[in-house]
Amino acid sequence: MSLLDNKDNLKNLVEELNFKEKVERSKQLIKEAYERYGDSLVVANSLGKDSVAVWDLAKKVNPKIRGFIVTTRFKPAETVKFMNETVKRYPELRVYKNDSTIEDRLYETHPDLCCDILKVEPVKRAIEEMGVKCWVTGLRCTEGRTRTDFKEVEERDRGLIKLNPILIWKEREVWQYLALYQVPVNALYAEGYRSLGCEPCTKITNDDNERAGRWIGTSKCGGECGIHTRPLKTRV
Template structure:
């Protein structure tokens, strides 16, 4: 891996470069062969050793978490690392304002058990409560305009967090056995904005994570005792059966498997462009209608 200042795009060896209009990220470059080699080597290591590699190799490293089981396991591992270098990895939590009460209770229990862990909570821009969100965007936005909901509740707050905190790399709780788009996860990935994403437990199963959680007495979401495995917003999360994929309860019965944070950012850039074009079209029509009224008068 190498670090260098931004230069002409033609000299980028791999296209894996940080920097976008929505985030201020350092210039971190991986060649494709190097990234492939890193993943092949990290796949042989324990999650704890992957975390040690991250601490020594990646600048401005944070953990993003919705306090699911895997994220909790990673958090606990970080707190117990036997490593000469100090681990001061801070956490980013996106409060969509539609979390289950049990999830918010878990956040407080985590703060109580890990008092040295700093948690940065980001909410939809300009909103502190569900009432404020609905006054601004309308009720049941996730049904009326799902793309907009994903953007304002999750994608924009995440991008704002990365920008304000200077995030250059993040630890996630994603695993291959969660199914859906996660089935082919590498341990280290680069998104299309250049953000480095590390999935330390990518190779673990749900039972592996459960065993670690129980052995280390890590606090968990009370909803797990009610048949939930992956917990997100209350309006898009249901319990699952033992025969279903772990994330089958998220957007159940639909093709959707991700909330937007781990989708390509270009998808949201395109969406925002379409929204702006629509707004401009409506404005133009309104102006023309006004001119026609004036002419008739």
Template sequence: MSGDSSTVSALPGAEPAAGSAIALYARKGPDFKAKLAATVERLSAAAAAHPGRIVQATSLGAEDMVITDLIARHRLPIAIGTLDTGALHAETVDLIDRITTHYGLPVEVFRPQAEAVVTFVREHGERAMYESLALRKACCGLRKLEPLGRMLKDRSAWITGLRREQSEARGEVPFEDRDDAGRLKLNALADWRWGEVWAYIAEHGVPFNPLHDQFMPSIGCAPCTRAIAVGEPFRAGRWWWEDEQAKECGLHVSQAAGH
């Protein structure tokens, strides 16, 4: 793709660059207005039910940027937190400051324990994630799961950008779920389609990761993300060397359910 939004977000009413994610994907469904209203209602209800104890766990992807915009636009008392794994693309890390600049909202940043990362790399090397599924999951564990645990400590609810359309494994994602600790897990955009995510971004000038303009719909750590080809599944660019059924890092897998 030729479009590049690394310095400029989509502007309401502006003509998107040819080949950009907005130009390619932004499409509203006939029920989009009702879907948007229901999403705001879900977010508002969760904020009211969990005062001071709810956080948006943003991956800084397109879906999560929509949720952050809704939180800011409707002045919802929901904290915003993210994981800086130490292996993210520079473009992804830049979004943290862009959120604060654009919305005037603080972002809680949780990083892995430095000693644990150093030890892991010393013992298994920089390319350990490619060596085995066990090592890749161990890397995700120390870079993502442990920091997420600190983000969710003392909180009773969290919000994700999971959508049913993202993969077969997420095809039945509910709006509300409970994690293994019993916290409310609100998947606020569960029924949104990819085109609706981008229609909202275009209409409201939401900042987004310029890597989306390079055929990366799902963006994780740099070593574990690649662009996808036309016709490939939404998450084909994540851990592409692994079996399709293994493509989760553990953030959204119920240990009680065993999957």
């Protein structure tokens, strides 16, 4: 049976598999998905630690695998610098951005709308323009309260498969992978951030919840931008 069709108990696997077994499982998931979807498999690279681990795994599976980055006008300078370095190294990463006019400080008054315009819309465009049938993400089920129910292979939008190949990795295992394979990361992690996003909506915290520093003081605190919760297919 293909690993893509597995019905494994993921919560058990988080604890039962060791680091090497998780790395092999992730590579196998990407490999089988690439065999099934070919160049319509595309990695969504948010430039966070989880995404760069997935990008590195995908490149080990097949250097031809493509990807896209969604950026916004509010990304910190360090993230923009890291993005430019990454794209220079991997020109097969396409950058998507929404430059349309929005209300001042929309991220304070209506953060969901701000994320819809600046993040969800460019992801939809990337999926449409790149002909994506399977997108690969760096989601992890131990990352926070909103990420416990995802599966390794999902079809939330009909005709668009989402592959979450490192879903069962712990935060420590991501850093273990990045250190062992010397994968470059955003300089902001050295400042103490654990989860990176736009500058006005991201703070350093010592909370147990890895995403606790996101959208502090709003209804979205510790939550999601919408990329993983909103419909993404513009045409079915």
